[in-house]
Amino acid sequence: MTANVAGPLREAARWKKAEFAFWLLPVAAYFVFPSDLALLSQIAITALFALSLDLILGYAGIVSLGHAAFFGTGAYAAGLLARAGYGDPLLGLAAAAGVAGALGFVTSLLVLRGADLTRLMVTLGVGLVLFEAANKLTAFTGGLDGLQGIEIKPLLGTFAFDMFGRTAYVYSVAVLFAVFWLARRIVHSPFGISLQGIRLNAARMPALGTPVNARLMAVYTLAAAIAGVAGGLLTQTTQFVSIDVLSFPRSAELLLILVLGGTGSLYGALIGAIVFMTAHHLLAGLNPQYWQFWLGLVLIFVVLFARDGLMGALRRLAARWASRFATRRRVA
């Protein structure tokens, strides 16, 4: 008798009630925080960026210290396209995804050689080289001053991007949801499950007939494309590209956000982005030095004692609550 393997997997792929509740939050936020939409758009964009990192880090197990390379590439692609006269937002996103994905594909060839540590250094190296390139090609990228004069045409021909950020917000959240839905389907597919297998034991996977390198390259390219889309969104919602989008601090900060939220669950990326950016917004105003200090301490604490991040904590809370509920029922 064959074990029902498909059952639990199909169960995991089904949308839970908590997920529906979660996706009502961005909708509610539109009405509850109408004057903070610029910040909320940034949160959505960062969440998308973190999502892309989760695919390679949380699911495939590739540690990247240079994921901003794809974010920045997408940002510049969308920006340069708009400057050349093609300011349609969706076209820009497509371009961003395409260029960043292509870069991801090429670098995946480098990243997959060598072990764990070498991989880390290569991702760092690629990020640095791109940053330097953008710095030098000032005629192209504006260098340290950034790329300006970007005019984004109204979305779908009607919704203009204004300073209140309404169009930007709805647009960002819509893109986030669409990509999330796609990512969710992927991680619950056989492809996605194989990625987790690769992360847990790459040596054994070929025995199951999994083409490990091909899978890793595919997910790395996909993650790069998604990061590019996030970068493109940033350009379109702010009409500006600063060289910061390629910087190492941006990659490091993203890693932090993902770990704080919890890797390997997709929602961890989203929650991490929300919590981190909200906290930064509220606390950085107090004293920037204190923010960095406490952030460092929190990170050390999380790594040592709460490694699975907020999602892990939530899961444990949910499990405890569920078991307590179950016990009560039994007694009754």
Added chain:
Amino acid sequence: MLTVLFDGIAAGVLLFLISVGLSVTLGLMNFVNLAHGAFAMLGGYVCVGLLNRLGVPFLATLPIVMLVSAAVGVLLERTLYWRLYGATHLDQVLFSIGLVFVSISTAHFFFGAQQQPLQLPPMLSGQFHLPGGLDVGVYRLFLIVVGLGLAAALQWMVVGTKFGATLRAAVDNPRAARGLGLDVDRVFVATFALGSALAGLGGALGVEMLGLDPEFPVRYIVYFLIVVAVGGSGNIKGSLYASLILGICDVAGKYWLPQAGAFFIYGVMLATLVFRPQGLFGRVAAK
């Protein structure tokens, strides 16, 4: 032309001093310590503090710097680092990033955001001209002498002493070493202390050439990582050669092709990682 070579060697030697600790820690404990630059920064601030606030002569501050850096290294290792020895590289990266943030904000709090002034003693300043077109900077000469001297001392220690033998055994195969009854944990602590001491010394010696402000760890960690990547981790001679190559290439590149900027070093790093992941001089990992 010769001067460019000389300057490159000096830059390389400075890089070596700071990076060798990272190389050994990585090779020995397999620990990715991105906070290594923070120890160098600590050394810099201790030196500057003693020099400017207490009037201690520059050369006298150096041994104190090494002691303080070693002490802090041991303290952090015994309280925090040891918990992550078996952890994944990601965890170590995150932990060390957290430590970097804490160190930057602490430095900011106590010393402010500005550059720290450092006046070298007159005996170490100036330049003298040698026949053949070589301009020798006194401070750079001092750096080279100290650096190469320390490199030689380290190499002797690793090759000629019992501690060195224990260290090499622990790097090559910790499990077997433990099996032979060697106290690998004590080697870890001692090595970490030594690496931190050298980083601190490098930081103090580097204030003159690299400047000192709270952002130091983030600004320079890349260079240290490049040394480790190119030189191979756990390899002292490799670190020295890699540092020298990088120092000379960087200086020469800036002289002849200033437009190329930092591309050159990054390019070297990427090429090495792709074609020889164990570094130019490292041995293939026994893991």
Added chain:
Amino acid sequence: MTSNKTRIATLALAAIFSSGAFAADPIKIGMVLPMSGPFAAYGKQIEHGVRLYLATKGDTFGGRKVELIIKDDSPGTAGDVSKRLAQELVVKDKVDILAGFGLTPSAFAVAPVATEAKKPMVVMNAATSAITTKSNYLVRASMTLPQNTAPIASWAAKNGIKNVFTLVADFGPGQDAEAQFKKTFTAAGGKIVGEVRVPVANPDYGPFLQKIKDTKPDAVFLFLPPGAGTIAFMKGYTERGLAASGIKLIATGDLPDEEIIDAIGDAALGLITSFHYSEAHKSPENAAYVAAYAKAYPKDRPNFMSVGGYDGMHLIAEVLNKTGGDASAEKFIEAAKGMKWISPRGPVSIDPATRDIVQTIYIRKVEKVGGKLQNVEFDQVPDFKDPGKE
């Protein structure tokens, strides 16, 4: 018994005061400054200047009390952060005026917000020429690179310097400085024998200094942002004997900025620069400013960035006094155009055509005055407009 006349008089007075009640609302100034990260020193100095003005000249202008809201756009070069903060200031905090801007990307990114929201924007530091062209509601109280560069180029040509090697940091202000220096110097008959653009975050100037030494120009023109690079360069300059071999060092005053000159130390002595502000400027206004600054911020020295904040605040104050508290963009800019005053740096005015600052640029030399390193002025170019716009 209240007569009709009294009643009418009372009503009239009430009407007058109620229209003034609008003016009694505080005026909110939203400042976008890098308060943390690599350019934290800029934000700090600009803030000091602004607060010093409010502390010494009062905080009510045109009948309205000033309220400052400061937002940290660290790292200062991320235009998207600056823009978002400006949007928040306008939409959420409902500020009347946008001010600050430590670096060029920040000013470039916020200009469209000022235009869209119809708010006046006062730039207190960012120095790229083109900034004032990005919005009609933008006025600058600080300086531009070309404005500070042209005078030293003219001075050099007039004082026996025939060939120059230029070394600048590779970003907006650096490129502006290089372009302007070349333009003015070659127009005056000089020759550029070498030029280098160094990366902004560059640890060691050794190779560049060696190149200069080997080229043997009469002088080196330098532009680096104030900070680690400047110190490293100056030290290398002395150490390698470039000074001793007769190669002069000329630059804009960013190099011997009061905030870092002490860190450079005696290696800075003899440096000749052109700039719009020196702590050692002899005038009653500056004496009062320096004294007040020393009292309020004893650990710091007043420099051009704090003066930028101080004068920016003065501009806002005087405009409000002139418009009776009306800070709407059109009226604000109208009132600001052509405004003249004596700043701690000297006489300044706002060019009605470009909305940029017109001021005296001084040629100074670094000397020790009373045991302290100071930029001592010995020549000047009065009423100098930004040549970058011509």
